[in-house]
Amino acid sequence: MYICNMSNSKLYKGSLNTIILKLLNEHDKMYGYEITQKVKVLTKGELNITEGALYPALHKLEAEGLLDVELAKVDNRLRKYYKLTETGTKETISKLNELAEYIKTMQKLVNPKLV
Amino acid sequence: MKLTNSQIQELYTFTQKHYVEWFDVQTELVDHLANGIEAQWQENQKISFDDALKAEFKKFGIMGFSNVIEEKTKALNSYYRNLVWTYFKDFFKLPKIILTLLSTWLFFEILQLTPNKNWIVIPAFTILFIVPTVFFINVAKRIRKTEYVTNKKWLFESINLQLGGLIHILSIPLYTGVFFESIDKWPILFQVICSIVIVLLGMLIYISIFIVSPKLRIQMAKQHPDYKFV
Numbered sequence: 001m002y003i004c005n006m007s008n009s010k011l012y013k014g015s016l017n018t019i020i021l022k023l024l025n026e027h028d029k030m031y032g033y034e035i036t037q038k039v040k041v042l043t044k045g046e047l048n049i050t051e052g053a054l055y056p057a058l059h060k061l062e063a064e065g066l067l068d069v070e071l072a073k074v075d076n077r078l079r080k081y082y083k084l085t086e087t088g089t090k091e092t093i094s095k096l097n098e099l100a101e102y103i104k105t106m107q108k109l110v111n112p113k114l115v
Numbered sequence: 116m117k118l119t120n121s122q123i124q125e126l127y128t129f130t131q132k133h134y135v136e137w138f139d140v141q142t143e144l145v146d147h148l149a150n151g152i153e154a155q156w157q158e159n160q161k162i163s164f165d166d167a168l169k170a171e172f173k174k175f176g177i178m179g180f181s182n183v184i185e186e187k188t189k190a191l192n193s194y195y196r197n198l199v200w201t202y203f204k205d206f207f208k209l210p211k212i213i214l215t216l217l218s219t220w221l222f223f224e225i226l227q228l229t230p231n232k233n234w235i236v237i238p239a240f241t242i243l244f245i246v247p248t249v250f251f252i253n254v255a256k257r258i259r260k261t262e263y264v265t266n267k268k269w270l271f272e273s274i275n276l277q278l279g280g281l282i283h284i285l286s287i288p289l290y291t292g293v294f295f296e297s298i299d300k301w302p303i304l305f306q307v308i309c310s311i312v313i314v315l316l317g318m319l320i321y322i323s324i325f326i327v328s329p330k331l332r333i334q335m336a337k338q339h340p341d342y343k344f345v
Contacts, residue, residue, distance in 0.1 A: 033146070051174050052174075052176040052182050055144075055187070059190040059191075077123050080142060080146065
């Protein structure tokens with residue numbers, strides 16, 4: 001039930017927070033449903049963030065002070081938007097660097113000729 | 116095709132039937148379900164509201180909304196405790212550390228000067244028990260009143276009521292009365308420890324009840340237009 005359609009979902013579990021932070025870094029503010037759809041579009045349906053995983057992750061990031069929340073009335077309902085706080089922006093950079101390093105290391109292991 | 120007001124209300128009822136009784140959690144789930152249903156209607160207008168809702172709910176997995184509530188509660192509790200910890204640490208930095216040390220020393224001196232230490236310690240622990248109890252009763256009343264007037268319950272108020280889980284630590288004074296009554300000798304070290312514990316507990320109660328809880332309410336009022344102080 002985690003975040004993926006691909007064959008090995010375990011590989012992506014640890015990246016959920018980074019994905020959310022990265023998306024929010026590129027957009028001023030986003031709401032839950034929008035995040036799931038954006039990931040689907042960007043990965044051409046390869047990665048599917050499930051609702052049961054997304055909201056706990058968003059709430060955790062909010063509690064850690066990385067996300068700020070804004071409520072707005074859209075159509076006939078309330079919508080909760082998330083945006084990065086200053087700490088969240090710093091954390092995004094650090095998480096992305098961490099991920100890039102990890103990918104580089106994995107590349108060395110999996111495909112040493114390319115590195 | 117967009118959802119009507121009555122369908123939005125149906126979604127609120129749906130979340131309630133699936134054990135989401137908190138309005139601050141329901142709001143986000145209702146918007147999510149509504150977006151999903153409207154997206155389905157964009158592709159096929161013939162799908163009924165009920166079928167579209169079923170399909171959207173299925174996406175939350177076999178646990179339904181329970182995982183979302185559980186994690187949201189955990190996150191809010193940890194947010195509350197982190198805030199308390201931040202203010203607590205301030206009492207060990209200048210200038211507040213002077214107040215911390217001074218109160219501890221003052222309490223210790225009073226203990227030393229009093230022949231029967233229980234005259235000081237038991238009332239001190241009683242006060243430390245009464246203050247959170249009064250707070251607890253007031254918040255519980257407010258929750259009931261809010262629910263009665265607005266028909267809404269708020270998860271953050273429930274977190275406030277339990278002081279982010281700290282209520283368990285703050286119930287320590289409840290058990291101390293019996294313990295101290297059975298003590299005859301009061302060595303200096305014991306008096307020092309007792310003074311430190313009382314001052315630390317007092318600080319914890321003060322920070323939770325008079326700083327963090329009101330701060331959380333103000334934050335919620337800013338964030339949620341529907342939250343009004345009753």
